[in-house]
Amino acid sequence: MVKIELMSHPPRNSHDVLLRVRYAETDKMGVVYHSNFFVWMEIGRVELMRSLGFDYKQMELEDDCHLPVVDARCRYKSPAYYDEEIVVRTELRNLRDSLIHFGYNILRQRDGVVLAEAETTHIVVNAKMEKRALPERYRTAFSAIKRTR
Amino acid sequence: MVKIELMSHPPRNSHDVLLRVRYAETDKMGVVYHSNFFVWMEIGRVELMRSLGFDYKQMELEDDCHLPVVDARCRYKSPAYYDEEIVVRTELRNLRDSLIHFGYNILRQRDGVVLAEAETTHIVVNAKMEKRALPERYRTAFSAIKRTR
Amino acid sequence: MVKIELMSHPPRNSHDVLLRVRYAETDKMGVVYHSNFFVWMEIGRVELMRSLGFDYKQMELEDDCHLPVVDARCRYKSPAYYDEEIVVRTELRNLRDSLIHFGYNILRQRDGVVLAEAETTHIVVNAKMEKRALPERYRTAFSAIKRTR
Amino acid sequence: MVKIELMSHPPRNSHDVLLRVRYAETDKMGVVYHSNFFVWMEIGRVELMRSLGFDYKQMELEDDCHLPVVDARCRYKSPAYYDEEIVVRTELRNLRDSLIHFGYNILRQRDGVVLAEAETTHIVVNAKMEKRALPERYRTAFSAIKRTR
Numbered sequence: 001m002v003k004i005e006l007m008s009h010p011p012r013n014s015h016d017v018l019l020r021v022r023y024a025e026t027d028k029m030g031v032v033y034h035s036n037f038f039v040w041m042e043i044g045r046v047e048l049m050r051s052l053g054f055d056y057k058q059m060e061l062e063d064d065c066h067l068p069v070v071d072a073r074c075r076y077k078s079p080a081y082y083d084e085e086i087v088v089r090t091e092l093r094n095l096r097d098s099l100i101h102f103g104y105n106i107l108r109q110r111d112g113v114v115l116a117e118a119e120t121t122h123i124v125v126n127a128k129m130e131k132r133a134l135p136e137r138y139r140t141a142f143s144a145i146k147r148t149r
Numbered sequence: 150m151v152k153i154e155l156m157s158h159p160p161r162n163s164h165d166v167l168l169r170v171r172y173a174e175t176d177k178m179g180v181v182y183h184s185n186f187f188v189w190m191e192i193g194r195v196e197l198m199r200s201l202g203f204d205y206k207q208m209e210l211e212d213d214c215h216l217p218v219v220d221a222r223c224r225y226k227s228p229a230y231y232d233e234e235i236v237v238r239t240e241l242r243n244l245r246d247s248l249i250h251f252g253y254n255i256l257r258q259r260d261g262v263v264l265a266e267a268e269t270t271h272i273v274v275n276a277k278m279e280k281r282a283l284p285e286r287y288r289t290a291f292s293a294i295k296r297t298r
Numbered sequence: 299m300v301k302i303e304l305m306s307h308p309p310r311n312s313h314d315v316l317l318r319v320r321y322a323e324t325d326k327m328g329v330v331y332h333s334n335f336f337v338w339m340e341i342g343r344v345e346l347m348r349s350l351g352f353d354y355k356q357m358e359l360e361d362d363c364h365l366p367v368v369d370a371r372c373r374y375k376s377p378a379y380y381d382e383e384i385v386v387r388t389e390l391r392n393l394r395d396s397l398i399h400f401g402y403n404i405l406r407q408r409d410g411v412v413l414a415e416a417e418t419t420h421i422v423v424n425a426k427m428e429k430r431a432l433p434e435r436y437r438t439a440f441s442a443i444k445r446t447r
Numbered sequence: 448m449v450k451i452e453l454m455s456h457p458p459r460n461s462h463d464v465l466l467r468v469r470y471a472e473t474d475k476m477g478v479v480y481h482s483n484f485f486v487w488m489e490i491g492r493v494e495l496m497r498s499l500g501f502d503y504k505q506m507e508l509e510d511d512c513h514l515p516v517v518d519a520r521c522r523y524k525s526p527a528y529y530d531e532e533i534v535v536r537t538e539l540r541n542l543r544d545s546l547i548h549f550g551y552n553i554l555r556q557r558d559g560v561v562l563a564e565a566e567t568t569h570i571v572v573n574a575k576m577e578k579r580a581l582p583e584r585y586r587t588a589f590s591a592i593k594r595t596r
Contacts, residue, residue, distance in 0.1 A: 022337060022340065022341060023176055023177070023182070023340050023344070023354075024176065024182050024184060024337045024340065026176050026177035027172055027173065027175050027176065027177070028172070028175035028176070028177070028179045028180075028231055028507075029513060029515065029574075030177045031177075031515075033172070033173050034485060034515070034516045034519060035173060035482045035483070035485035035486050036482070038481060038482035038485065039320060039322045039482050042320065042321050042322065043320060046321070046381075055381060056321075056381070057380055057381040066476060068476065068478075068481070068523070068526070069481045069523060070522065070523050071520075071521070071522050071523070072481060072520065072521050072523075073518075073519065073520040073521075074518070074519050074520075075517065075518050076515070076516060076517050076518070076519075079515070079576065082177055082355055083344075083353060083354070083355040127476075129526065171486060171489065171490060172489050172493070172503075173486045173489065178364060178366065178425075180366075183336060183366070183367045183370060184333045184334070184336035184337050185333070187332060187333035187336065188333050188469060188471045191469065191470050191471065192469060195470070195530075204530060205470075205530070206529055206530040215327060217327065217329075217332070217374070217377070218332045218374060219373065219374050220371075220372070220373050220374070221332060221371065221372050221374075222369075222370065222371040222372075223369070223370050223371075224368065224369050225366070225367060225368050225369070225370075228366070228427065231504055232493075232502060232503070232504040276327075278329075278377065321474055321475070321480070322474065322480050322482060324474050324475035325470055325471065325473050325474065325475070326470070326473035326474070326475070326477045326478075326529055328475045329475075331470070331471050333471060380475055
């Protein structure tokens with residue numbers, strides 16, 4: 001029985017998820033290829049949402065509400081290596097009508113070293129890629145995080 | 150003006166496409182990570198179809214006809230390295246009611262060394278993943294390849 | 299606190315690992331793109347090794363022992379969807395001088411439906427890609443699995 | 448005989464490369480998954496370098512000179528779809544001792560619509576990830592681009 005624990009904690013309005021670097025994610029320099037950090041961030045924000053009681057899959061299916069990325073930035077501080085355990089710490093930075101802004105710290109689990117700092121901005125759209133308002137129940141859930149955490 | 154030439158070729162019923170190894174496709178062993186060969190094969194069969202006068206995108210959009218992989222196999226002979234030019238030589242091996250079988254030779258362009266031999270089997274389905282017959286015009290186009298090439 | 303449990307069990311000489319489908323792994327058909335199953339298998343065999351008390355990272359670093367794939371095959375039975383939890387059940391099928399053979403069952407965790415059956419064959423090489431024997435301690439660990447599980 | 452033409456032109460100090468969206472690059476929303484744009488940018492800057500007469504592979508092998516990304520940002524304007532032809536227009540924005548800054552416009556080839564604007568900053572390091580100066584001949588080649596294009 002092996003367990004991977006996805007920690008949820010300290011930094012008030014953030015959520016932690018733990019993942020392990022895959023061989024496929026490395027490149028010939030021997031480190032994680034940089035674009036994979038953006039894949040990890042997606043996992044981070046989806047798990048943040050799950051921690052708030054809803055899942056992104058249902059948001060897409062039931063509410064025709066999608067959150068494509070309109071702006072993404074990552075500052076790489078230190079390389080990530082194969083098989084290392086990585087913490088993606090995600091926080092909700094801002095929420096407006098049809099815009100959601102997340103911030104990320106990507107850490108090496110073993111010693112807490114920050115590997116990258118990043119942020120993504122998302123627009124709320126329907127399946128036709130038309131802008132729409134975030135349904136009320138998600139807005140409420142997200143607001144809770146801003147107050148209580 | 151740089152040109153990448155996609156060769157179309159010798160082996161009668163096959164089609165060649167040329168691509169260049171991306172940094173993102175390599176892994177920490179310094180070679181192309183094996184799962185990427187399957188991505189290359191997809192490019193190979195799509196370009197084979199294009200050489201027959203139709204494109205897979207339209208097949209999906211206009212005819213609700215999709216070709217998911219049901220069986221895929223690859224025998225790796227020699228590693229592919231970063232920035233090398235790779236030829237994906239694709240041939241139609243068999244075509245039955247709702248099954249299509251492709252074969253592939255993946256070669257290093259520089260010296261023609263075979264890096265991998267592979268094959269994929271596809272089932273013809275609609276968007277709901279229900280089996281359906283291949284539309285007649287695609288069947289005709291594919292049959293031509295078997296006769297004339 | 300969220301936990302993902304990686305189960306280890308029943309089928310005698312196999313090991314289970316649990317993972318969740320990433321958005322990046324899906325394609326425009328709405329299902330997991332087929333080449334990603336090979337990435338999952340790699341996770342499966344690495345975790346099988348870890349369950350035997352050694353890790354592949356150290357095998358590469360300390361023993362200059364690498365296990366590139368020389369043959370890979372996957373039969374796809376049913377599609378995998380975004381956010382589903384997937385079990386990769388890996389077993390050691392055969393072990394000879396410089397060849398290791400793994401078998402895989404990829405299951406949907408929720409209902410145990412088999413999504414794919416697969417197998418990979420690996421050759422033991424050094425960093426220069428020259429064939430070499432598997433170090434004794436790994437051979438011993440692998441042999442144990444064949445006897446006791 | 449199929450040709451993909453990689454255009455080199457207009458915007459003085461930029462270089463164009465043409466690529467076609469792969470099925471593997473799409474996601475369940477039916478568009479290109481955002482992290483793939485960063486893979487395309489890498490192709491853009493490598494081809495920019497090739498147009499200056501040197502290749503990045505040799506830079507790594509012969510000069511132990513690597514250019515990992517330390518900062519990457521992309522603003523997404525419009526989605527990219529399967530099978531579309533995409534132009535990655537790369538320009539050298541700045542060059543200092545051990546820092547190189549590239550800018551990108553990612554366009555849909557058919558109508559020139561801008562899909563994304565982006566930029567990456569790179570540090571010059573050796574294989575041990577230690578900062579080093581960019582070898583003189585690369586500096587010269589890059590300087591030429593800033594003057595003449």
